[in-house]
Every structure is written in structure tokens, then in C-alpha cells.
Amino acid sequence: xxxxxxxxxxxxxxxxxxxxxxxxxxxxxxxxxxxxxxxxxxxxxxxxxxxxxxxxxxxxxxxxxxxxxxxxxxxxxxxxxxxx
Numbered sequence: 001x002x003x004x005x006x007x008x009x010x011x012x013x014x015x016x017x018x019x020x021x022x023x024x025x026x027x028x029x030x031x032x033x034x035x036x037x038x039x040x041x042x043x044x045x046x047x048x049x050x051x052x053x054x055x056x057x058x059x060x061x062x063x064x065x066x067x068x069x070x071x072x073x074x075x076x077x078x079x080x081x082x083x084x
């Protein structure tokens with residue numbers, strides 16, 4: 001249950017908030033020896049948490065293809081698109 005909670009924190013939490021704790025969580029996770037466990041659900045949660053920790057350690061990159069917000073006024077947008 002605790003692994004699921006920590007995985008959800010690293011999923012929904014902000015990177016800046018989780019980053020100071022990521023190294024500690026990774027060391028604790030390594031000490032638990034989850035890959036040697038006979039419980040499939042524990043191994044699955046361990047892998048999920050390691051993946052999310054890895055994403056936390058990566059440098060953030062802004063996507064170049066993201067939507068760029070233009071004019072916020074419909075009337076201004078229509079004037080820009082109207083011919084003449």
C-alpha cells in the first residue's frame with residue numbers, strides 16, 4: 001500500500017517538490033530488494049516507482065509542438081483572418 005501511495009505522489013506531484021526526496025526514495029527502494037520478491041504486485045509497483053523516479057531525475061524539456069495561445073478575443077481573431 002505504501003509503494004502505491006509513493007508512486008501516486010511521484011505521478012501527481014510537481015517535479016520541483018519531489019526532486020529533493022527522489023534520491024532517498026530510490027535508495028530505500030534499492031534496499032528493499034523488490035526484484036527478488038515472490039509477489040508480482042510488489043515487483044510491478046517497484047518498477048512503476050523506479051520509472052517515475054527516473055522521470056523525476058530527467059531535466060524538464062518544453063515541447064516545441066505545444067499549442068501557442070494567440071489572441072484571446074474572437075473579434076480580434078476574426079479581423080486578422082478576414083480578407084481586406
